[in-house]
Amino acid sequence: MSKRVSLAGMHIDRTSAVPLHLQIAAHIREGILRGVFPAGTQFLGSREIARELGCSRTVVLTAWDLLYAEGYLVSTPRGSVMVASVAAPHVAPPSATPPASRPARTSERWQSLLGLDYETNWPSVFAPGAPDISTFPFREWSRLLRQSWQNPREQECLDLPSEGHPRLRSEIANFLGSVRGLVCSPEEVVVTSGTSGALDFCSRMILDPGDEVWVEEPGFIEARWALTAAGAKLVPVPVDDKGLVVSEGIRRAPGARLIVVTPSHQYPLGVSMGLERRLELLDWANRNDVWVIEDDYNSEFRHQDSMIASLRSLDREGRVIYFGTFSKIMMPSLRLGYIVANRNFIDGFSKGRARIDVHTSGIGQLALAEFMREGHLLRHLRAMRRVYAARRNALIDAIAALMPDDLTVSSAVTGLHLVALFTDAMQARMSDGEAAAVLKQSGIHVQPLSQNFLEQPTRQGLVFGYGRLQVEDATPLLARIAAIIGSGRRNAPSAPAICSRTVRTIKGS
Ligand SMILES: Cc1ncc(COP(=O)(O)O)c(C=O)c1O
The missing domain is CATH 3.40.640.10 (Type I PLP-dependent aspartate aminotransferase-like (Major domain))
Structure with missing residues (x-):
């Protein structure tokens, strides 16, 4: 009879939430699949293994029962525990890249x-479409x-x-x-x-x-x-x-x-x-x-x-x-x-x-x-309509007052966001992607309009959500934006913003 195998080298984690019998079963399963315990390998008796691992014999017997049921082990006519001959091919030797870090194979779609x-x-307060809860x-x-x-x-x-x-x-x-x-x-x-x-x-x-x-x-x-x-x-x-x-x-x-x-x-x-x-x-x-x-x-x-x-x-x-x-x-x-x-x-x-x-x-x-x-x-809807209308107006006023030469508000009669299109002068200075990138460096996150195009963008602008913008923050935030990307005015006005809420509609591209 070949030498019976011990489990003395196995590491048991007593702090783990995984019960001991499952740890033993997992160790043997893994060894069988990797070819460490080939078919026909016989293990020491349950009493000896229990002594080696410092656990009760019942724990070892419970692990054996599980592996019998799963087909990994069989018992010999003399009552020893032996690795079954499993038709499955051996699992490939461990590769340098752990499976979890390999890209998952997925459909082309x-x-x-x-x-x-x-x-x-x-x-961001300017995230388009985010409601105020x-x-x-x-x-x-x-x-x-x-x-x-x-x-x-x-x-x-x-x-x-x-x-x-x-x-x-x-x-x-x-x-x-x-x-x-x-x-x-x-x-x-x-x-x-x-x-x-x-x-x-x-x-x-x-x-x-x-x-x-x-x-x-x-x-x-x-x-x-x-x-x-x-x-x-x-x-x-x-x-x-x-x-x-x-x-x-x-x-x-x-x-x-x-x-x-x-x-x-x-x-x-x-x-x-x-x-x-x-x-x-x-x-x-x-x-x-x-x-x-x-x-x-x-x-x-x-x-x-x-x-x-x-x-x-x-x-x-x-x-x-x-x-x-x-x-x-x-x-x-x-x-x-x-x-x-x-x-x-x-x-x-x-x-x-x-x-x-x-x-x-x-x-x-x-x-x-x-x-x-x-x-x-x-x-709730009625209350929020009033809140959002006030925020929209504050944002339109701030844009009109602080960036009149840079931004033109497109149609903004509905919803929780508006698009501020770049004027020709603004467009000549930078793209909306560049504007969004420099604003982001200063902690102001605004979406560039060009992100919403599939093909070459035909317009440049910034998409401002105002659902979560407090009325009192509109002017200071726009003043910061103007100071970073605007053409002229560098400071927020002390006088109330000039109101120009009549919204211009955009022209076809
Ligand atoms: C054009 C448009 N449709 C629909 C939705 C809402 O999508 P959902 O109902 O999946 O949250 C949004 C949200 O931003 C949107 O911008």
């Missing part, structure tokens, strides 16, 4: 997704979360429909009717994990790899990610002062399968799409059987003029898939949003989704339905 370089979630009614929200989950209905815990909680769907339909003037039934609504989740599913549902999609140029980079992950071919279509240039889209990609637009408040430029363009877009989409996604983010915050009707409300053929989100009117980490579309689309969407991720987490859905039913969302 995933690689192109990671190749889209863009910074997200940076902490300091006055969010957390007390009501937590009461409703508690209340919803104290006595949940069994059905809600076990089997939530993939379309979302029926009560939330119905509250969303009411909300859209009263806040957005969009008439829809609860059956046309699906709850999603925000706009990003909605886009991920819709692009996989609508597109085959290689299909062309019109995206706005400049546009919402994050929308491009989900489309890229679905294998779409992105076709940038320019935006002018009337919104997406439909004729250019037709020229560049007449065979497109999907169009993604932000008609009420184009991201990032802020322009709203004119009626003629909307009709042109719908007409072309209808004639060519192309889906249109309307991302209606932020339209709840209209600071000037009256609310613009949604593209979906013009749609007679169920062509438009409308996206809304609670990321701005509540907070992004909720990951709750919704789709409104024709019932056939909703049906196909929900059935397919039920096979992939089932549904959006139910935790917040019921609480949100109650939050809306009790009127807290509308109250």
Whole structure:
């Protein structure tokens, strides 16, 4: 009989949370897989091993039982413990690069997704689109979360429909009717994990790899990610002062399968799409059987003029898939949003989704339905409209007063951000990327407009979020920015800023 193997060299960690029998089993498993304990190796008896390791015999026997069950060990006719002959090839000898530090092998689609370089979630008062949550009614929200989950209905815990909680769907339909003037039934609504989740599913549902999609140029980079992950071919279509240039889209990609637009408040430029363009877009989409996604983010915050009707409300053929989100009117980490579309689309969407991720987490859905039913969302929205309008005005005033020769505010009647376009003089001095880089060195983080282009940028500017900008900070911050990148005025004025809130619309590129 060959010599029986001891475990005397094994290191036992008595401070570890991993029980001793699992440590012994892991040591032997690893040794077998690496060929240190080849098939046929016999171990010392359990009493001797227990003595060597300073543990009880039961611990060793429990480890043996586990390895018998997993097929690593067998017992000999004479009752010894022996390494089984496992057909699996030996694991390669350890390589110089530990597996964790090797790049994961991924699909080409995933690689192109990671190749889209863009910074997200940076902490700055100027982060575009970040809402202020300091006055969010957390007390009501937590009461409703508690209340919803104290006595949940069994059905809600076990089997939530993939379309979302029926009560939330119905509250969303009411909300859209009263806040957005969009008439829809609860059956046309699906709850999603925000706009990003909605886009991920819709692009996989609508597109085959290689299909062309019109995206706005400049546009919402994050929308491009989900489309890229679905294998779409992105076709940038320019935006002018009337919104997406439909004729250019037709020229560049007449065979497109999907169009993604932000008609009420184009991201990032802020322009709203004119009626003629909307009709042109719908007409072309209808004639060519192309889906249109309307991302209606932020339209709840209209600071000037009256609310613009949604593209979906013009749609007679169920062509438009409308996206809304609670990321701005509540907070992004909720990951709750919704789709409104024709019932056939909703049906196909929900059935397919039920096979992939089932549904959006139910935790917040019921609480949100109650939050809306009790009127807290509308109250919060009304209060935040006033807050954001004041912040927007303070920012526009500060830009007009401190950088009149450098920046021109583009359309900024909706939302939580505005674009300050570079004047020709400013553009002659530096690019927006250079401006953002020098500002960042001084601790001021502003997004360069050019980051939102897929192709060569045709405009230069800075994207200022103001959702989290305190009114009193606007002038001092703009004075610092002017001192760093401005052409003339170096100091903040002591007199109140000259107000010029009439917003100029941008000219076509
Ligand atoms: C154009 C646009 N759409 C939608 C969203 C919201 O995305 P989500 O609902 O995934 O948070 C944002 C957020 O910044 C946005 O800028």
